[in-house]
Amino acid sequence: MRGNRIGRWIIAVPMAVLAIATVYPLLFTANAAMKTRRDYILDRLSLTDALRWDNITNAWTSAGMGRYFVNSLVVVTGAVALLLLFGSMAGFALSHLRFRGSRAVFLACLAALFVPFQVIMVPLVRTMADAGLVDTYPGLVLAYVAQFLPFTIYLMASYYSGIPRDIVDAARIDGNSTYGVYGRIMLPIGRPALISVGVLDALFCWNDVLIALLLMPSAEHRTLMVGVTSLRGQYSADIPTFASGVLIAAVPVLAVYLFFQRRIADAITAGSTKG
Known part of the structure; x- marks a missing residue:
């Protein structure tokens, strides 16, 4: 009994420290965003005595975060x-489709997961510049698709491989074509996996800095995370405004994670539990 209690403490204490280390920066940022510049300079660690939204409004409008x-x-x-x-x-x-080279294609998608973006950037x-896609929304969208498609294919293939082939065969006997099987059978069955993978892909794209920084050089087309990095130089002396920009970028990610945390966990473990 005592051994079980000690074991629980051994697990609980590091987890508590990790939780505090994760939550504290967000709380510090939110507290700093509610202070005036004078209050922050005088005492950056004290709690704010009032909720001031001027810094967030300034970051949203004047700093271009909106x-x-x-x-x-x-x-x-x-x-x-x-x-x-x-x-x-x-x-x-x-x-579920048998064609020559399917195994090689799957292994190629799996191998692409291990190629760092720095190798191909x-x-x-150069390819995007030759195609005239630099500093355009379609160019950045295509870059994200190219970067994260192997991950998406791997998880969806892992999920679909757990669906019995009898279901696909029965749909074909009923007269469905390949596209009919995909649209009428596989998409509805794969909805949980689609939601899980979609949330992860959204977080990857939202948090990206390097790809957006390379392909969106103009200030007009900057993404939110690139905008936050630019605030560090523009508002280095105005920490409350900079903290407000960080808070604007972090709140959507935090909300998505809290709302879809189970979906995210399912997507992360899909590859090890399916197929």
Whole structure:
């Protein structure tokens, strides 16, 4: 009994420390965003005595965070839609359609997961520049699709491989074509996986800095995370405004994570439990 109690403490204490280390930066940022510059300079660690929204309003309008937020929303929505479409179709094909080279294609997608973006970023930027896609929304959307499609295909193929082939065969006997099986059978069954993978892809695209920084050089087309990095230089002496920009970027991610945390966990473990 005593050994079990000690074991629980051994697990609980590190988890509590990790939780505090994770939550504290967000609380510190929120507290700093509610202070005036004078209050922050005098005592940066004290709790604010009032909720002041002027810094957040200033960051949203004067610092351009509102425009950056819309840019990110447009790009992430387009990228996730294409990722789910192509990823679900490719996952269905690799898991249930028999064609020559299917195994090699799946292994190629798996191998692509281990290629760092830094290895391909120079040829990617050159290709985008030659195609006239630099500093455009379609260019950044296509870059995100190319970067995160192998991950999406892998998880969708892993999920679909757990669906019995008898269901697909029965749908074909009923007269469904390949596209009919995909649209009428596989998409409804794969809805939980689509939601889980979609949330992860959205978080990846939303939090990206490097790809957006390379392909969106103009201030007008910056994404939110690139805008936050630019605030560090522009408002280095105005920490409350900078903290407000960080808070604007962090709150959507935090809300999505809290709302879809079970879906995220399911997506992370899908590859090890399916197929």
